[in-house]
Every structure is written in C-alpha cells, then in structure tokens.
Amino acid sequence: MKYLVMLLALLCAACSPADRAGGQADTASSTVAADSTRATYAITGGTVYTLGAAGKIEHGTVLVKDGRIAAVGADVAIPADAERIDATGKMVTPGIFDPESQFGIVEVGAVKETRDAATTDSRFSAAFDVADAINPRSVLIPVNRIAGVTRAMVSPINGAGHIIAGRGAIIDLGTTEGFIHRDPAAMFAVLGESGAKQAGGSRAAALLALREALQDARDYADNASAYASNRRRSYALTRLDLEALRPVLDGKEPLVVQVNRASDIEAALRLAHDFKLKLIVSGGAEAWMVAAQLANAHVPVLLNPLEDLPAHFETLGSTLENAARLQKAGVLIAFATGDTHNARNVTQAAGNAVANGLPWLDALKALMLNPARIYGMDQDLGTLEPGKLADVVVWSADPLELSSFADQVFIAGRKMPMVSRQTMLRDRYMQAMRDQQALPPGYSVPSAQ
Amino acid sequence: MKLSHLRAATLATLLVVSLGVVAHAAAPPAEIPPDAFPSTYQPLPAQTTLIQHATIYTGTGTRIDDGAVLLRDGKIAAIGTQLDTPAGAIVIDAKGKYVTPGLIDVHSHLGVYPSPAVAITGNGNEMTNPNTSQVMAEHSVWPQDPGFNTARAGGVTTLEILPGSGNLIGGRGVVLKNVPATTVQAMKFPDAPYGLKMACGENPMRVYGARHQFPSTLMGDVAGYRQAFADAQAYDHEWQAWETKVKAKGRADAGAPPKRDLGKETLAAVLDGKILVQMHCYRADEMAAMLDVAQEFGFKITAFHHAVEAYKIPRLLAQTDTCAAVWADWWGFKMEAWDGIRANLAMVDAGGACALIHSDDENGIQRLNQEVTKARAAGLRAGLDISKEHAVMWMTLNPAKVLGLADRIGSLEPGKDADVVLWSSDPFSVYARTEKVFLDGAVVYDRADPARQSKSDFMLGSFVAPPAADAAGEGAR
DSSP states (O other), X not given: OOOOOOOOTTOOSOOOOOOSTTSOEEOHHXXXXXXTTOOOEEEEEEEEEOSSTTXXXXXXXXXXXXXXXXXXXXXXXXXXTOEEEEOTTSEEEEOEEEEEEOTTTBSSTTOGGGBOSOOOOTTOSTXXXXXXXXXXXXXXXXXXXXXXXXXXXXXXXXXXXXXXXXXXXXXXXXXXXXXXXXXXXXXXXXXXXHXXXXXXXXXXXXXXXXXXXXXXXXXXHHTHHHXXXXXXXXXXXXXXXXXXXXXXXXXXXXXXXXXXXXXXXXXXXXXXXXXXXXXXXXXXXXXXXXXXXXXXTTOOEEEOTTOOSOOSGGGTTOOTTHHHHHHHXXXXXXXXXSOSTTGGGHHHHHHHHHHTTOOHHHHHHXXXXXXXXXXXXXXXXXXXXXXXXXXXXXXXXXXXXXXXXXXXXXXXXXXXXXXXXXXXXXXXXXXXXXXXXXXXXXXXXXXXX | OOOTTSOHHHHHHHHHHHHHHHHHHHSOOTTSOSOSSOOOOOOOOOOOEEEEEEEEEOSSSOEEEEEEEEEETTEEEEEESSOOOOTTOEEEEOTTOEEEEOEEEEEEOTTTSOSXXXXXXXXXXXXTSXXXXXXXXXXXXXXXXXXXXXXHHTTEEEEEEOOOSSSSEEEEEEEEEOOOOSSSTTTBOTTOOOEEEEEOTHHHHHHHHTTTOSOOSHHHHHHHHHHHHHHHHHHHHHHHHHHHHHHHHXXXXXXXXXXXXXXXXXXXXXXXXXXXXXXXXXXXHHHHHHHHHHHHHTOOEEEEEEOTTGGGOHHHHHHTTOEEEEOSSOOOSSGGGTTOOTTHHHHXXXXXXXXXXXXXXXXXXXXHHHHHHHHHHHHHHTTOOOOHHHHGGGGTHHHHHHTTOTTTSSSOOTTSBOOEEEESSOTTSTTOOEEEEEETTEEEEETTOXXXXXXXXXXXXXXXXXXXXXXXXXXXX
C-alpha cells in the first residue's frame, strides 16, 4: 500500500514569530519553510522506527524535503532530485532530544569564563533566561550531534541563594542561525536538599520561598497597573521575575523542579496542585515510590536511569528499575544524565534501563519522543511522520548498543557533517601513529567535512 | 626495579641508591614492622564448581567457544572445552552465556568517598599539605559503603582504593578483595603491593594556589615531587648509615636508630620498587615530564591514571613500560581534560603500550564492560582491528598487571585465583548482566539468589513500611 503524504504548506500550528515578552514562542518552524538551502533526501532501505502510528517499517523510506519529513513508508515515490542515503541493514529513528542540558552555556567545566549557566546576582531569578547566552558554535555540539543528539533543552543551574534558577530554551543542534527553537520553554527550580541549602537550611523554607514567589506573581498579574502606579505592596521578587512567572502560573510554561526524595516529590505535587502548575520532576530518584501519584497528576519525570546508589540522603531509594517502574505505572519519562559533554551517553543509560526492565521501544521513545511530548513540542518533533521537522538519525545498528554509531544525522532536514573536534584530534594522531616519518602532528589538519 | 628505561648517564648513581635500598630491604630494621595493618581476609565458603558450555573470554586475549572452567579450592583448576566433572561438583550449564575473569578496577574511591556523600564521610583527600605520603587510604575506607555491593554486582572482584588527587603525593592506596566485611583488614588482598597515589596538573595547584601556598603552578608541582624524592633519598641514606653501624659495631653500640618518618618511609619503598606509583596525569607533556622525574630519582611509574592525552604519546609509554589507565570518554570538565577522545584507550593499545579501563567513579565501576565496549567501538571506528577477547584484557589482565598481581588474578589460567564472572549474554552488549560472581571460588553475588546479594548495614531499615503502605522497600539497593 502506498503510504505517501506530502507536506502541506506550513502545517505547523506554532509559526507565530517570537514574542519574548508575551511568553513562549517557536522560531525554528517559521524559518524552516523559508530556507531553500535544504536539499531533498531519500533515506532508503532501513528499518524505520517511526515512534508514531505507523510503528516499525521494514525496508522503509524516509523522504526529507524543505526541512521536514515529506513521507515515510515502505513504498514511497522518490523525487528525481532527491539525494539517496542507503540505510540498508541499518536503523532509522528520530533524533535524540536531551531534556536538560547546558549546551552552549558551559564549555570547559572548570573554566568560569566559559560558564553561563548560573547567576549569583541576587536581582535575577525567574527572569534569568539562558537563551541570551547560548553559543551555537560550542565544541560540545558537534561531539554529541554526530552521536545522534539533535535537540536540547538548555537549562539554567540555580546560583547560590536562588530556589528559582530561571528559564530554559530549546535549541536546534544543527545550525548557528535561528538555533533557538523555543524560548522561554520552561522554568527551572530546586527543592529538596539543594533547595534547602539555598533557602537557609530547611526544605520548608525552600517551599515557602517558592510559594511566596508564586503568590506574588499571581498578585502582580492581577494588579499590574496598581503596581505600576505604586499602589501595591512590595514583592519578594523583581518586576521582571514576576512577569517571567506569569506563563508558569497560567499553565502555559512548565515548571521543572529538581527533587529526589519521595516526600519532596509529594511536596512539589501539592504545590503544583495548589497553583495549578504544569509540573515536571527532574531527578526523581525515589519517584518510583510515588509513581501512582505522579501518574494521576500527569507529571512527567526526567531521570538518570543509571542512578542506583544512596549518593545522598534524599536518594536512599535509588534503583536501576526506576525507569521501568515509572513507565509501568503510566508516568511519562525522559532521560537526563546531567552530563552535557557526554550527552551522547544517554543511549547507554537507556540501554541499561532496558536491561533493568524497561521495554526497548519505550526506551527509544524516552530518548526521542517523550521530551517533545513533555515540553509540548510533539506537533513538530519526536516521531518520523509527515509534516514533522526532519530530525533523523541513521544508526549502524541498535542505537542502544554501545558498539553502534550514528552513521548519518539530519537536523531539520540539514545533513550534518559527521565530524567533531574529537574526530579531528583522533585522525591527527592516528596519522602520526601510522606515518612515523610525517611532519609533527601540528602540521596535519584533518578534513572538517 | 626495572631499569630498562633509564638513561645511561644516571644509571650509575641510580644503581648505588638502588642497591643500598635492596640491602635495606633484605634486612628490614627490627624497628619497622613489615605491615602494621596485616590482611585478615578469609575466602568465603566455596564448593567445587564446573561452568560448562560457555563462551569464555580468558583474559589472555583468547576466546573459547563451548568452553568449561573448573573452580576448585579457590583456584582455577582447569580450563578448556571438555572437562571431567569431579564428584560432588556443582555444575552450571552456561549455554548461551559468557564467562570472563573477575573485573579489576585500579582506580576507585569507594569507602573513602562513600555513599551517602556527606561532608564527614568524604575522607579521600588529606589536603593539609601537598605531600601527604604518610597517609594510607585504608584508614579512610568505610567498609559499609553500599558502593562495594553494587560494584560486586557489576562483576568487580578486585579494586584499588586510592586517595584523591588534591595533593602532589596523596598517600598509599590499598588493594581490596571485594567481599562484604566489617573491617578493611578483612578485605585487604593478602600480600598485594601497596600503591602510591600521586597527582599531576590542575588539582594540586588549584587546591594550594587558592590558598596562596606552594604549589600554585605546574612548575611548582614538579619541584614538589622532586624535593620529596630527594628528601626520601637522604632519609634512606640515614638508615643505611645506621645499618652499616649496626653491622660493624652491633646493635647495642650503634646508637639510636634514625627517627621514623612515615612519609619518607613510603617514598623510600617507592625508590625500592616495593610500592607501585599510580599517578593521576591528564596531559601528554605532563606525563613526559613525570617520566623524566622518575628517571632522575630511579623509581618507576607503574601507570598514569586518567591519561586523557595518552593517545598522543603511545610510543613513549611503550618504551618506558608505563600503563595508561583511562576512562572511555570523560572529557571537557577542565582544561587538562579538553582533548579527551573515545579512541584513547584503543590508540594507546595499538601503539604497543599497556592500556586499561578504570572507573574513578562509583557508578562507572558497575559497568566496566560497557566502558570497554565503548573504547573498543571507538577503536574500530578509527580503523583499528581489536577483537573482543583482546579488549577483555583492558578490564582484567592489564589492571592486574598495574596492581602487581598479574601472576595471581586477571585471567582464567590454572593456579590463579578463581575470580570469575558469569554473564547472561555477551558482556559487549549493553543488555548483558552479571548472573554470578565468584571470588576465590565462592559465589559472592548471585542475581537469582537474594541470599547472595550483600546489603550494607547502612541500607538496613531505610524503608520499613508501615503495615498499610505498599512494599516500598522492594528492590531499593
């Protein structure tokens, strides 16, 4: 049966121009259609895991045109001008979406000049937005991009004294122009041990600080004009912070709270219920212990499935089965390893989750689809279905196996050079090892393409 | 002590020092006990066990299909394809399963930086002086660290616990058999040589530089090591002079022995080749400088740990018989880690040097086989030809060599300790899990038997659920 659906012009529902003051906006979708540099690609012969309704397609074709997926199926008509990518014997999936990273805001961990993830300036908390600091030319991006990571939430880290870390942005790892896909995309905060540390030594104080911020933001939203004319009480937060919290209170922007202990997760759930927030739990070492409550409240969890030690008193319940148990209970999960330099190792984390009970396809979804669902971007990302942005990875074999590698990566329809600073270092010193008579390595510059 | 890498110019002086130390070693002064903290390790009860029909990676670079291995009296009794079943032996049919030697990690901080990581339990770095060669990691090891249990579940049977890298010379490391115990002595690998932790580069100069103390630069680092070993040489000479007097005049008339200096005593044992130097060093140029320092004072650096730039100097490492113990892919967290690449281990190996994986991490130690898989895959991508059976040595025999224990552990050969891991499938698959772990022939971990899954005292009672609650404690480690 012929399975061909051509892209309808500007199918996307979120093509409004960016409006930073008025809450989140997607910018990538609008630029895609205008970009005529993107060629047409036909990825043929591979086993395609669409992660959508079409399921798995053997010997399938993925047709990429104008940055989006034009067609997917076993019998797709390939336009004459399409560049063919032979994926026979390989696997084709959507790209990996890192749901919590510091791409572009941390280069060398211990070099503070290259870090923009946190501010200790007491004037800013909720209004702090990492988007303005992101460097799309970061060396970390190609290193992880050639391993299949195509999208990322770039999230702030709470600086000293802050419960609310600020706002994160979702970026396209395949371009230096228009790389901000959505901003602001989420608000980040800490509770539990980290929150207590910032709030003067008690979890209760951290929760109180967050409640106060939200109450002030609500009051401000309801009385902005009175505030402007000095006819309102003073607030704990600045005007910009209060404005930044408005979409969170409106349930338009999720609040990602780093929290691990079961009782701390329950406290975050109560807070979310009281303020009608769209809560996302990050960390969640003991989330499996309150899985039913999380499922009932439709609260997703960003977790590291390799965490199995009582590294802190708030993670005594850590277990390698966290992912499997949450999934089984109906909680939407995604993987966040906390290591942006090696964001690529998220496939290893996923593989271990499978070894500990998570169904394989669910692990693939946790890597590629669930982050898009969690951040409300699944109309554009997460599956290989016509109309979606063409973030496509051709894998040599099972993406979760550590001997596999990404053979070719496409991001928004752009064919990525499969090169990074690390492959260039490797090639330079491989050459030095092979050719003892060569000039010193300093003279060899491996191809960047 | 190996002298092969020493320059002729320094050889003569070195021999004098070396011979002097050897004499001292042959007749240790009665004042210095050989090991003040002797091992009390006892193997767990074991039964003769035959594992058959397994794919065996022997740890010597070969693979045996449909293989069998016999564990008897705590040793590997036989290995091959067809082995007779001794009377009363437990027989494990391992068809479709895999067998490797017990895994060995030469760089762990379990016990000295245990879980939970709270300020008072972090005992791995005595950062009060850049040279703390007098301290011993074993006195910081908390045997109840739950990480020992998770490492064992990952197949790790032997591990070296090292002090941290905050000092130029951090102190002695200790080699442990990974058995549950209430004292560190009961874990100590009998007669294993001690290691000495040293550290290059950023960490010591960051720690002391921040206090405006010495060393605050790389050149300060190097001067620090050199002075420490020069002092150790002088200390050694003092003892030699006293011993000469004892020989000439007798103990009674030789006068008081020199005052013991625990730090210099340790460094003298390094000069003597009895303590193996395990040196944290990232950059190629810093490793080269340290090899010169070692040559100057006549000691050997057994392994550079972390060694993220080892791939730039494989020939130098091979020539000096120095191992590189590395991560698969850690990079970028500081300047000296900026040039880390995944092919590092494979390139060092291909360059003819001794290369191995290490963890330096309580999570990574649970999956050394996966780290080796990544390192091998990167080597294949670089165009190198690396068999799985060869790569298995990166987590077995090569680390055994780094610990000075290659004649006792690290491979499945008759007479070696029966440290064996039975895997559910090929350990080069991310889905493979350990099924059974044998240490000296005893089952120390069995995935199917909760009675053979040790739990730390610390974990007891963490989740005693009230009657009405659900079974919250189940499965938590």
